Amino acid sequence: MASPSPKSPEQSEKNKQYDRQLRLWGDHGQAALENGHICLINASALGTEILKSIVLPGVGAITIVDHNIVSDEDIGSNFFLECSSKGLNRGSETLRLLLELNSAVQGHAVYEPAEQILRDNPDFFKSFNVVIATCLGEKTIQDLAQHLWDLNIPLILCRSVGFLGSFRIQMNEHTINETHPENEQIDLRLDVPFPVLAEYLDAFNIDTVDLKDHGHIPWIVILYKAVQKWQTTNQNRWPMSRKEKNEIKDVIQDFFRKDENGIPIEEENFNEALRAVNTALVPTFLPVKIQDLIYSSSAINLTKESSPFWIMCSALKAFVEAEGKGKLPLRGVLPDMTTSTDHYVKLQSMYRAQAAMEAEIIYRKVQEIVAQLHCDSISEADVKLFCRHAHDLHLMKGSNIAEEYRLGNAIASYIARYLEEPDVMMVHYILLRSAEKFQSEHCRAPGEWEPEGDIAKLKTCVTKLLSDISCTPFPKDDHIHEMCRYGGAEIHSVSAFLGGCIAHEAIKIVTKQYKPVNNTFIYDGASTNTATFTF
Structure with a gap:
């Protein structure tokens, strides 16, 4: 059934408010967001703009850590x-005004600096889904990053200085159930039809279908029959190459009805079959990336502390090895097609019933594992969602920001390689890192008091950083002069964009949907250029 339109009386006020985002991540994604708790360290212009775009969609709670006036x-x-x-x-004032945007969001303000919390109350950060930090010194960054890395809590480190900005996502391990690929592969199982589908497909005979029903034959049937006919002269092989798929198209062309002059009569369902040849005739197989996941040590060596994702991966492996016979569970999603309502509903019911049956098998296996481990239960709805997206599961393993700041050989070589290219955005990374170093040494931003006088001092910081990675200094000082002109100021338009x-990245992490940026994002507001790097 189609979802109610935004103005429908069937829709709740909440659904009306969140209608657009529900189309992106669904009710379950919204529920995950509403159960999320995000911590912001320092309510700078950038930090506040981040929270604005998290409060409006309805995150459950936010906490602002800020001792500044x-x-x-x-x-x-x-x-x-x-x-x-x-x-x-600053934290309490920002919080007061942010919460006016959405009365459903809970808010808290903490008036202590982050370094004091790390020292006196390190367990404080355990309750958050994501920690977002701005305007921190080098030592605090490294201490916070290491602490959150050990707790496996995602950290987003952000900077906004003048026209430059960046963010760095640190995640020890992040699993994604719904990646929402742009070109999702349809799962029809035409090469290995399940019994009910095989019976339905075999019952059709295109040559004897009534003329009035010819234009209502589902394109799935047309495609299946074309492959069957092609296989009679090709040792029952499955068409794989471009040449073989073109031969399938020729068979479909032969199925077209002809007029009295022998000219093919165009029918939309047959044209749909022609268009679907390249996408629908992909053989059913276990993707390598999914095989790597379900046979990884995390899925095999389960403990009471294992996340639901890995428990479901273990159950999925058991299904693939037994009932699935090397295949993943059926998605149960049928694409649109030109056909009669009776045919479409019947086909849709077949796919949904088969998918539900296979998901039920995996759910029972999950329950067995949960009982053995004595861990928290996993709902049937979560298992069904996992099965539906089993073809596109994704695991992200990140790197530690603290290690990045130590500039080991691998990281130094990575940076040096990029700096060899002309006008590369890595220059801005070096500048932002050097400005942090300047702040730590002089307790102020470069250029905050005397722009001209700080140029030499900032250049020393840049040179030191470049020497640590065995790079020569910048051939021009323009970038250094510009950073001192900024004086550590935040430009609101740059902070708003960043x-x-x-906020989008934080929501991806909380909902476990869509792939977050892997590592580092740099933005140059003057040129509007962006770049991503993976340290």
Whole structure:
């Protein structure tokens, strides 16, 4: 059944409010978001823009860690602060105004600096799904990154200085059930039809179908019959090459009805079959990436602490080896086609019933594993969703920011290789890292007090960083001069753009849908260029 239209009285007020995003990540994704708790360290202009784009979609709760007092600079760059906020705690003032955007979101403000929390209350961060940090010093960054890495809690480290901005995602391990690929492969099983489908397909005889029904034959049937006819002269092989698939198209062309002059009569269902040859005739197989997942040590060596993802992977492996006979569970999704309602509903029912049966088998296996491990139960709805997307499961393994800051040989070589290219965005990474180093050494941003006087000091930081990775200094000082001109200021338009991007990544992580940026994203607001790097 189609979902109610946005203005339908059947739709709740909540669904009306979140209609567009529900189309992206569904009810279950929205539920995951509403159960999420995100921590922001420092409510700078960038940090606040991030939270704005997380509060509006309805995250469950946010916590702002910020001991800073609102200054004139904050009011000038942060649209979520008022003149009356000056002299008050920046975190609590930002929180007050952010929560006006969505009454369903819970909010908390903590007035201690992050380094003090790390020292006195390290368990504080355990309750968050994602931690987002801005405006931190080098040592605090490394201590926080290492702590969250050990807890397996994702960290997004963000920077916005002048026209430059970046974010770095640190995830020890992140599993994704729904990657939402742009070109999702349809799963029809025409090469190995399940019994009910095989009986339905074999019952058709295209040559004897009534003329009035000829234009209503589902293209799945047309394709299946064309392959069967082709196989009679090709040792029952499955068509794989382009040449063989073109031969299938020729067979379909022969199925076309002809007029009295022998000219083929165009019918949409037969044209659909021609268009589907390349996409629908993919043989059923176990993708290598899924095979690697279900046979990985995490899926085989389960413990009470194993995540539901790995427990379901283990059950999936048992299914593939037994009932599935080397195949993944059926998706149960039927594409649109030109046919009669009776044919379409019958086909749809077959695919859904088979998919439900196979998902039920895997659910029983999951229950057995849960009982053996004495761990938290996994719902049938979660298992069905996992089975439906079993073809596109994804595992992301990230790297530690603390290791990146130590500039080991592999990371140094990676940076040096990119710096050899002209006008590469890696230059901005070096500048942002050097500005952090400057901040740690001088307790202020480069150019904050005296732009001209800080050029030499910032250049020293750049040279030191480049020498650590065995690179020669920049041939021109333009970038260094520009960074000092920024004076550590945040430009709201740059922070707003980055804030939206980072919020998207945080939502991907919380909902476990879509693939987040893998590692580092750099933005140059002056040229509007972007780049991603994987350290």
